[in-house]
Amino acid sequence: MKIKNLSVSFIIIMAAWLLLNWSFQVEIVLIGLILSLLLSLLFCSKCQLFSELKLTPKAFAYTLIYIFVFLIELVKANIDVTKRILSPNLPINPGVVKVETTLNSKMARLILANSITLTPGTFTIEIHDNALYIHWIDVKNSDVTEATEILARKFETYLKEIYD
Amino acid sequence: MEIIQYLGGALLIMGSLSLLIASIGLIRMPDVYNRVQTGTKASTLGAILSFLGVGLLSIENWSETNWIGRVIILIIFIIITNPVSSHILMRAAYVMKIPFTIDTKVDKLKEDIENKVLEEPKDE
Amino acid sequence: MIKYLILIAVAIILMSLLGGLYRFFKGPSLVDKVVAFDSITVNSLVLIGVMALLTGRAIYFDVPIVYGLLSFLGVIVVARYIQGGL
Numbered sequence: 001m002k003i004k005n006l007s008v009s010f011i012i013i014m015a016a017w018l019l020l021n022w023s024f025q026v027e028i029v030l031i032g033l034i035l036s037l038l039l040s041l042l043f044c045s046k047c048q049l050f051s052e053l054k055l056t057p058k059a060f061a062y063t064l065i066y067i068f069v070f071l072i073e074l075v076k077a078n079i080d081v082t083k084r085i086l087s088p089n090l091p092i093n094p095g096v097v098k099v100e101t102t103l104n105s106k107m108a109r110l111i112l113a114n115s116i117t118l119t120p121g122t123f124t125i126e127i128h129d130n131a132l133y134i135h136w137i138d139v140k141n142s143d144v145t146e147a148t149e150i151l152a153r154k155f156e157t158y159l160k161e162i163y164d
Numbered sequence: 165m166e167i168i169q170y171l172g173g174a175l176l177i178m179g180s181l182s183l184l185i186a187s188i189g190l191i192r193m194p195d196v197y198n199r200v201q202t203g204t205k206a207s208t209l210g211a212i213l214s215f216l217g218v219g220l221l222s223i224e225n226w227s228e229t230n231w232i233g234r235v236i237i238l239i240i241f242i243i244i245t246n247p248v249s250s251h252i253l254m255r256a257a258y259v260m261k262i263p264f265t266i267d268t269k270v271d272k273l274k275e276d277i278e279n280k281v282l283e284e285p286k287d288e
Numbered sequence: 289m290i291k292y293l294i295l296i297a298v299a300i301i302l303m304s305l306l307g308g309l310y311r312f313f314k315g316p317s318l319v320d321k322v323v324a325f326d327s328i329t330v331n332s333l334v335l336i337g338v339m340a341l342l343t344g345r346a347i348y349f350d351v352p353i354v355y356g357l358l359s360f361l362g363v364i365v366v367a368r369y370i371q372g373g374l
Contacts, residue, residue, distance in 0.1 A: 187307030
């Protein structure tokens, strides 16, 4: 467990260092290796952040699919909100609905809430256990199960494969 | 390399139009919650598209500058931080009890607080 | 040609900065002002990026990274202050 946390944080810090420098000379890579090893030992020797992450090829493929699905949803929701803003009589229909997830891990809930927040039109106000309270700019259905079906299902199915 | 330049320019124009739409939404929306929705969220896509355009336009002097990596870092950074800051703003507005607009249909959070399912949100 | 495209984009971004400024001075509540500040920040991030492109200096592109980080911290601190527990 500890090795997994350390290695994931090491890979993230190393990738950030290489992207910031964007050169692959020997000195830069060596300094990056030493720095990211030190930083991950310093800050992530006790953390439990990535212990629920599955490191299988299937989970990796689902991560890529998830990013793709998320980008498509982002563009679709942006077009929808643009239509609402630009139409003269401002057709909004806001309200706060409740959504219940079936995800168990904390990290997966965090990613779900952030994805819902990043798509325009929906917004997580409060999380309490497995209930998410979402401000929705156009309430189609205020029932709990129906709202879950519309808002969270498309992200949940992929997140279930990545985290467990 | 002409095509990459024009693609970058088009992305930059699309991103700035998206930023403009976000700002129109910031002016027109009736209450705080809808303003947070349109103001900070539509500007996320605008910033992502604009920085992609800037990165593509900078490719022409590839050898000296190292922009693409920084553009990727900046985009990942915006995607991670933007929902966090706007969520905490929205929660602050709810704690301050700023009223919803009249059009608001349901408020499940208030119903659940009244039914004692969960206690009122406050600072932890 | 490309230069004109970039200038048009700068003009559009300046117009959206004006919208943010309107909400910043008008905003009825404190949260409105913070939202407007956030929007102004994102617009000026993009403007600094375009400035770096126009002057052709890569070192200007470090500014948006640090500025984005600082404004994120600023918004969080103000929001915590509004909630009552800093």
